[in-house]
Amino acid sequence: MSNKAIRLADVAKAAGVSQGTASNVFSRPQIVREEVRERVRAVAKEMGYNGPDPRGRMLRAGKVNAIGVVTSEPLSYFFNDPYARVLMEGITEACDAGGAGISLVSSQNREELAWNINSALVDGFVLFCLEGDSRLIELTRERTLPFVALALGFEDQSIPAIGVDNIAGARMMARHVAELGHRRVAILSLPFADDRFGPASMDDVHAAIYATSSDRIAGYFEGLAEFGIDTAKVPVFETQNDGQTTRAGLEYLFSQAEPPTAILAMSDRIALDALDWLRQRGIKVPLDVSVAGFDGVPEAALSSPPLTTVAQPIAEIGRRAVKAILDGASPGYREMLDLELVVRGSTATPKN
Template sequence: MQAEAASRPTLADVAARAGVSPSTASLAFSGSGPVSDATKERVLAAASELGYAGPDPRARSLRRGRSGIVGVVLEERVRAAFLDPVKIQMLDGISEGIASLGAGLLLLTDTGAEGENAVSIESAPVDAVVLIGCSPRLADSIEALRRRGIPAVAIEGATGEDIPEISIDNRAATRRGAEYLRELGHTRVAIVTLPVDAARTRGPITDELLRASTAATASQRLAGAREIFPTAGGRVAGASSIEEGLEAARALLADPAERPTAIIAQSDLLAAGVIQAAEELGLAVPADLSVLGFDGIRVDGLQHDLTTLAQPSVAKGRAAGEAVVQLLSGEPPASRCFTSTLHVGDTTARPLHPASDPPGIR
């Protein structure tokens, strides 16, 4: 390997072959200086003859003190993130926000996976990081970045005063959705939450699990729902996915005597799974079961216009990217909070058999 590296042509070799100085050869490659077309052609021809591909970008990064890379930390594996339209919209927004940097995006995960050659938040060569979405491991990621001195922006989550947060009105928005269900006459309401802990524990919503919660988004949305339905129980999902919503709703709808007339799902993907579970049981949505989501996305295969709390995902991502640009220019950005809107679709209606005394739905 060392012999191979030693035999590789260098920029100095190219300059000597072309009969120019190394600085002129460098300018010819970068296109950033006053080099004539004839000289540039001579340098590129010499490089081609020697098999020289160009200056090492790692050396250029060292000279600039920047890698030209912005990290984006996802709460799940990349494949799962690309199945979530909310994550895709936020990534689009981040790309727009950092466009002026000319930087690339490096996708990382905070799943806790480790390996000898793994590129992680602990080792990735990044100039700054955007922490995306609802993660129960947010505090761990923030601590790792603080140790490294890497500037960061968080999209949702309790970050501390030194890290700007791009957030939405999770609690107030969910309260508005819950109020709408109450106005329709629902009292038997259950909730399907996003993951609340790093282990992604599934099961009934319990006080013990909520005390151990490290996920601000899930906790805020639950608090908003319980402002209207204080005794509402439900299930904690292991991820924001149709499959997890399906599993949670099967448990909630299994006993006809305890079935809710409405389910508040903390994401539209979870809501789509709830609807699928209802249809498996022969329940009509919204006649037998009203379903409220959160996000405002289009879910492939869903044959309903979902009633949901629509959030501005692209705008959130763009704001995070713009905050990164400010951080890298030495200008401290301010945190921002966006507002969600209630979209009334065809998955909510008045309950057929309203009850005055809601059961303890678990």
């Protein structure tokens, strides 16, 4: 008999006991006589049977004590991106407190991600970086498990979500830069669409499929317009939130006849990469150019100079998402958390 074919019923028959008794040996051994326990275990060992599949037991109980964190990014994103790392700290803290485990559900291929969502053994899902993909949202709904999206930009208001007001946060940062006296302002944006980077036109901005990107640029434009800045002339360079495309954006911006005196970066990751690029070229921050980020990751306080940013409660977002799942988040559940403008050494008045 192959290991794959061995069942509990086979062990029970070989040991001369009922299937119920054999099951108790593995699940409730204290109620089985010692001699019977030893005989069943010896037979199971000889046959290569290691006990009932825990997945079946958990499914029969209706709970697996695990939260699925779903993203269309590669798994390395959870470890390489500073925002994702802090978010996962909050998620793991809440899972530890609730006695739940974590299952990372990820794939860069949409078909593989759909299969992973359908097959994941979890009690609910935290949806991360799935904006613009309604199909994956529907696949999650079809599981009939609690789920929470970590963004508020979905048009479908029935999607349970936790997030921040990206428009208000970006507006706050744009006002700060304009109040310092900057009028030549450039934007290094998060993606508006997949697999694309470069100078973005207003058509690209208006056609953005990612709500976080479109909301942040809307907030920047609102804040700058309050100070009479013509936003149609504000250069926007679309990055993929990585070093390579950020560097390309900076090379583009600083090759112009009038380079910016202030850069609004849509993430701290972009802003920190920008600080490195500027330092390597002897462009002083904030003397020659001010740089501002968005997120409030720990690295922002440790950069040189320390980064001005819009701080969101990243870990708290993760903790509340898990709590919402464990509490059985219902359709329409929405929660918006506060943002804070943190002014540090990377922004100052322009020198001319």
